[in-house]
Amino acid sequence: MKHLITLLMITPFIWSCYNQAQKKTNNESSSSQTMSKQTIYQFQVEDLEGNTFDFSTLKGKKILVVNTASECGLTPQYEQLQAIYEKHKDKNFVIIGFPANNFGSQEPGTNQQIATFCQKNFGVSFPMMSKISVKGNDMHAVYQFLTQKAKNGLEDSEVQWNFQKYLINEKGELDKVVSPRTLPTDAEIVNWIES
Structure with a gap:
């Protein structure tokens, strides 16, 4: 009888501990899902x-x-971008360009003017997207993904200047962020493409 009373007294305590452990597990799994x-x-x-x-x-x-x-x-980097695109485009590699006017108003043109400029001056044949914003309150959703660890799972970053590079692997995941000043033909990028 004494054991039964003791068991009845500690059962609510054990049950409370179990419920708290379950809540913690559920919270951890839901926060890992939001960080997925x-x-x-x-x-x-x-x-x-x-x-x-x-x-x-x-x-x-x-x-x-x-x-x-x-x-x-850094605009002459178009030439190196085109060169690595030509060399690797048939080996499951692509470059996607996003014109942006976020730094020193250095991309003031319309989409048509940008297309003409890229083709005429650098023979750009890799896909070029419509002009967007890559930072600030009007940052495009693609760049929110590229710059926020909560979305890309790799790291938080900030677009420092024109010609910052984001390297995406074959699964569509962010692999690496490369400085604007690093040339597209740098070993860091070429080795990544060829690996």
Whole structure:
């Protein structure tokens, strides 16, 4: 009888501990779900001609995403971007350019002017998207994914300047963030493409 009374007294305490442990487990699993890695494949954007571009069509390819500008000291990087695109485009690699006017108003042109500039001056044939914002309150959703660890699962970053590169693996996940000043033909990028 004494044991039964003791058992009846401690049962609510044990039950309370069990419930708290269950709540903690459920909270941990729901927070890990909110931190789950997203992919770039969820996005559809508009290209320079106004057509819909669906990132899900790039499954299985390595993707270099770069914010570009026509009147920047780094604008000659278009030439190296085109060179690595030509060399690797048949080996499951693509470059996606996003013109942006966020830094020193160095991309003031319209989509048509940007398209003409890229083709005429650098022979750009990799996909170029419509002009967007890559930072600030009007940051495009693609760049929210690229710069926020809660969405990309890798790291928080900030677009420092024109021609910052984001390297996306064959699963659509962010692999690496590369400085604007690092040339597209740098070993860091070429080794990643060829690995």
